[in-house]
Amino acid sequence: MILKAKFRFNRPIDTSKDFISTKDAFTVTIFGKEYSFDFLNYYGNVKKEDPAILEYEGTDLDTDAFPDSAELVRYAEYIDTLNECSLDTGDNTLYLLEVLEFTLIRNDGSVCLRDDGSVCIGAEILEDFNFRHMLKLADELPQEGLSVDGDTILKDQLDELFDEDYTGIYAEIIGIWKEARTDREKSLIKKMFETFTGISLKDYLEKCVITIAEEKHNER
Numbered sequence: 001m002i003l004k005a006k007f008r009f010n011r012p013i014d015t016s017k018d019f020i021s022t023k024d025a026f027t028v029t030i031f032g033k034e035y036s037f038d039f040l041n042y043y044g045n046v047k048k049e050d051p052a053i054l055e056y057e058g059t060d061l062d063t064d065a066f067p068d069s070a071e072l073v074r075y076a077e078y079i080d081t082l083n084e085c086s087l088d089t090g091d092n093t094l095y096l097l098e099v100l101e102f103t104l105i106r107n108d109g110s111v112c113l114r115d116d117g118s119v120c121i122g123a124e125i126l127e128d129f130n131f132r133h134m135l136k137l138a139d140e141l142p143q144e145g146l147s148v149d150g151d152t153i154l155k156d157q158l159d160e161l162f163d164e165d166y167t168g169i170y171a172e173i174i175g176i177w178k179e180a181r182t183d184r185e186k187s188l189i190k191k192m193f194e195t196f197t198g199i200s201l202k203d204y205l206e207k208c209v210i211t212i213a214e215e216k217h218n219e220r
Contacts, residue, residue, distance in 0.1 A: 003058040006100040012051035023088035029081040037069035038062045076112035077120045082129040098130040
């Protein structure tokens with residue numbers, strides 16, 4: 001088994017002093033069971049166009065340290081979750097931000113694919129991992145006693161957004177609501193909307209109806 005991956009870090013990697021290695025390996029879930037794995041040999045290359053990106057290639061599964069990883073050869077196409085990518089830098093100023101690519105290849109050179117022809121760890125799985133990883137990083141950040149915290153950054157982001165062209169945001173909000181398939185999804189959307197805006201989605205829509213109707217009436 002071979003792994004070809006691309007990892008983006010928070011800053012450019014200095015090849016003269018930064019050293020990156022796998023710490024507790026990688027972990028995926030297949031049929032509800034977690035499989036940890038690592039490789040006996042690996043090669044890392046810092047991308048010239050963007051030195052914050054490490055191109056990684058691991059070969060020869062370490063089945064002595066992780067006996068169950070031998071099953072990956074047979075079941076890789078059924079991976080449904082990427083749980084862990086433990087990359088050790090030995091430097092708290094250099095850490096993984098996101099996984100850009102994670103491609104498993106059999107020793108015969110064939111890429112592990114699903115029945116529909118897509119790669120076994122595709123965009124949806126990577127997006128899910130990257131979001132959970134970012135939440136983990138955020139939870140580890142100190143919030144108290146700093147002049148800059150999550151609230152001030154969010155306020156700056158919203159202030160910046162209000163300075164931009166806001167055309168189409170109403171349609172996007174309604175579109176997200178209409179795409180929600182379950183009551184739980186709709187409830188989460190309503191809760192998030194109220195958290196960020198300070199007004200319930202229902203009250204916002206009511207305000208839109210009243211304000212726009214009043215403006216139309218005044219135009220007559």
